Amino acid sequence: MKTKTTSLLLLAAAFGTSANAQNATPAAAPAKGVLIGDASTVLQGFANQRANARSMVAHSVQGASVATSIRDYFEKNGVVSITGTASDTPNSVFVMKGNKKKVYGYLVKYDSKKAFEYTTDAAGKVWLTEVDITKIIPDFDPEFRDKRTSAMLLAGVAHPVYSPMANRQARHIGPYNNEDVTQLQSKPGSPWVFYLNTTAVMSGNTPLNGVTKENMYRAWQSVADQYSMLQMNITTNRAVYDAARAANPLRTGIINFVNQDGRSFAPIHSFGTTAAGTLYRNPASGWDYGYGIGMTGSHEIGHQMGMYHDHGGSGGEYFEGIAAFQWGPIMGNYWMGGSWANQLFTWSKGEYTTATNFEDDLNIMTAEEQVPYVVDDNPTSKPLTFATGGVIDPLRNFGQIERNSDTDTFTFTTSGTSTLNLRIDPLEYLRMLDVDATIYNAANAVVARSNLSVNRSAEFKSLSLAAGNYRLVIRGGAEGTPQNGFSNYSSLGFYGIKGTLTGAVTTYPGLINNIATTGQAGATGTWKYYYIDVPVGKTNVSFTLDGANGDADMFVRRGDLPNATTYNCKSDGPTSKETCSIGSPVNGRYYVGIYAYTAFSDLKVTAKY
Template sequence: MMKLTCIAFAALLSVGASAQRSTQPTPTAPANSIELGTADSLVQSLAAQHRNALARFNKALGGESLAVEIKDFYDQSGQVSISGQALESSDSVFFLKGTRRNLRGYLVLHAKKKAFEYRTNEAGIVSVTEVPITKVYPDFDEDFQRSNRSNATVEQLAVAHPVYSSMALRQAPHIGPYANQDVTKLESKPGSAWVFYLNTAAVMSGSTPINGVTKEQMYRAWQSVADQYSMLKLNVTTNKAVYDAARAANPLRTGVINFINQDGRSFAPIHSFGTTSAGTLYRNPASGFDYGYGIGMTAAHEVGHQMGMLHDGGGSGGEYFEGIPAYQWGPIMGNYWQGGSWANQLFTWSKGEYNTASNREDDLRIMTVDEAVPYADDDNVNGKNLVLRANGEINPADNWGQIERNTDSDTFAFTLANAGTLNLRVDPIEYLRMLDVDASIVNAAGQTVARSNLSVNRSAEFVNLSLPAGAYKLLIQGGAEGTPQNGFSKYSSLGYYAVKGTLGGGTTPSATPLTSGQPLPNQTAGTAGWLYYQIDVPAGKTKLTATLAGNNGDADLYVAAGALPTSSSYACKSTGSASSETCSVNSPAAGRYYVGVYAYTGFNGLTVTATVSP
């Protein structure tokens, strides 16, 4: 369980070499290193110090004491997370994480600009090695942010932040413009066990930002980080209570960055996600950029360091690649300021595919494998029906989804009884987007009828597309432009999208047919998603009853006559706090009724039933 104490300890109690070392030959430690024994013995020593604060043993390297003070200690089921500071200096940071077989971490003495790396070798022996401080804090020394903004004026940076798509209608909590939310209680994925906390306390007075910053700007700063990590099951939050609960359950699934009420250069310790060691985010109000956009991009970059990513370098930018202006693309771990004035900027994760890349690490693998933060669940596994409202309207509130992985593709099916005309646009709907939309119309024979991936625009569009009668699918996936060497691939073309338009040709709203009294099992939807069903009611019937039966998530039930129900337009509804709901329409008029199921929180295995009573 979580232990929150302040207990002084040194790197390791002395344990006999024969008990500590593997019988296999071990590499010789470098001259600037010392060995501390096995990871398991180190954890046992720290546990002993929890029981007895006097059980100390001092180690030193290069004339510097390695004694530290533990603030947070977690050791459960072989998983370990330890954070604190140097015993002799509060201006320092220390953290270890991993398992009883494999630990990794750092001790940094800020005032002396010295750093020490703790690593476990193949034989299971933990050693401490002095390393450059920039290995722990990639952004610690060079004042990159200011020196590299010289090519973009203050006026450009102040007005160039992204414009919301008109389709951004709160399809997920982090999508859409500010709507008077409490900016101290924001959550991108409520209920997730993986949490990253943006600690804004130092730049807030209660729920009001200080320094002339608006709530809308604070919202966009949070929103930018939520956008960059939306492909993960990571709840980016400004709510301390949410973070505290997640940290108490398992700190290896949490991270924190502190907003600071002063100017300075933001920085964060590498691989500190999974510990309570925080990143540092300065406000820089005099620098000229829009706060929400600028602080949001910087936070996304620094959180990237905490998740384990180094800088994406190359080209004339040196350590910070400046992106490719022809495609308005750049890596978020490079020089995102250089593209701050691009109208259709696209800042994504990278694996160094571009020609001059100096860092070819796989960012997505680091987050999902090394740091063990899982991808979000696929919200369109087997395809969905394209939802059509009256007169063939395709509304973005009904038709949207997420490309969670670069192997993901989403399909929406529709059928034309007669020849018709399709006008349709697919937009990425996140603020600091990563998704470049590639869309196709595919017929029943699997042939691509039309394809769109608008150049340097991020959207796809079909205008007055004539379609003969038949069955079709709208196929949506992440797009790419140019080549991976000079452009960008679909590697990190990820995120939320929505669909808007019309389908002419006498179409009617589309929904899954139900047969009276026959349950339809195994229905699934992600948070904020809608599912639609239809049933025909003959004349003279006394009641139409719809029911939902599920044991997870929170599904809400709506029924309407002649049109798809919404949360504000319905004949009956049932919106309890679970997924067991019932509502009835008495003396229903003859005609077609639609059952709408809204996922207040995501669910699976839901059974939907509609019964027409005689």
């Protein structure tokens, strides 16, 4: 058999510029490493092997054979993704991603517990080095024994309590409502997809082993919560994954649920390949399945996205968090905080005192693995919406802190002395958001601020407000110090706003889908405003005015009040019969502004999606 002295592997995600900070290699040869060529040559060797299996890439490292069988090969825009096994044992995994300037990857042989890592140095040279298997499979434990203490098992019985405000503000928010747990999607339509393959623990759409559908839903939901800041669709739908993988496997990942006990594990940086993580069932007694599997799934997918463990404290390899603030990193020992009433498990960059791993988790996912953040849902400001009696409904007043630099602003006006009672809760189940809220007046002075201690919510009680314009600004909160507590680094997620503003309050009426609001009138030169909340997944939303007199012009804007120059659609003909529509609308609140060019009466206003 002809062999070539070339080999390659997975680029640590910054395809062409930066490598994984933890695995970046110097120009000097790594310990016991073998130089196998530059990145371009290594890639070409595997391309040749894919074209002709007899042209196998093989090497010898410290007397051990390193040769691979290619199962999946994909190239797009100069970036390659390769997945396979060792040529001499099927119980193995081979992963590679990269381009002609930089590659990274590995070959792991599970039976012999051998691992070989491909890294690229600053000069573009590729080295093949034998490494400890736990560098590639951080949670590898073939002789699994359930090492959780009785206290940890007892802690696992508890699980988070939903905020009463949580009610499908996004697909993954709120309690189980009889959904088909084999068809769940957190962000339908996104080209970035992570598949939770639950086939082995299901019989059709019914879970095995006495696990409930509600448990399976919460396992999926927990993972969706931890990655909600990314444009990544967490799904249990195989067809969705297959379609995304066929289009571009560099944007996909997979973890397999396994119907037996064991220690879950996943290969590092395997997102963007077809190499799967493994999520064991583990003992069902003594802990909540949905919560436990959800936390473990989030942790293992974190490895697949490129993160190593958060070390430190008495936990050693797995930092146990800071009990005084009920906070811990999801890449640490999340079991120790499982029973905290207001637990907060987040991503980390090693700010706490005993940290030894300082990798930037969010940067690894968004820059190295190139999964983008979701689009800011409130980039400037939007009016706070009031129902009858000044009621503030969380189904109409909610949002998402997508980045740690994000703030969301809601505006409101009082025409006389008013009283505000308001609570802002994180909405997600396995939440990361600690809510910090501030109210400013028209002079930009702080009127009040709230960030309840070890609570995750913000609250204003019986706050008296004079007549004027106000801003409610919501951001990710922090407690203690970054060294002993947590910063707002990963204080991300959805929130809901609930309460009342009584007194002299300016409000706008809401429109109901496809039901006309009738009898509307306006004097010449005046504006009237309405709003409607358009849900996720709609293909079109249309707006109609139907009047027999005057000249009413219509302007529609998402997220804020429209005017004659700022709008998403408009219709301003010479009569009071107007219509405009928006195709593939982004979900959210749309405001309809009606300007009376000449006075009108008995006008019908309709919105339909």
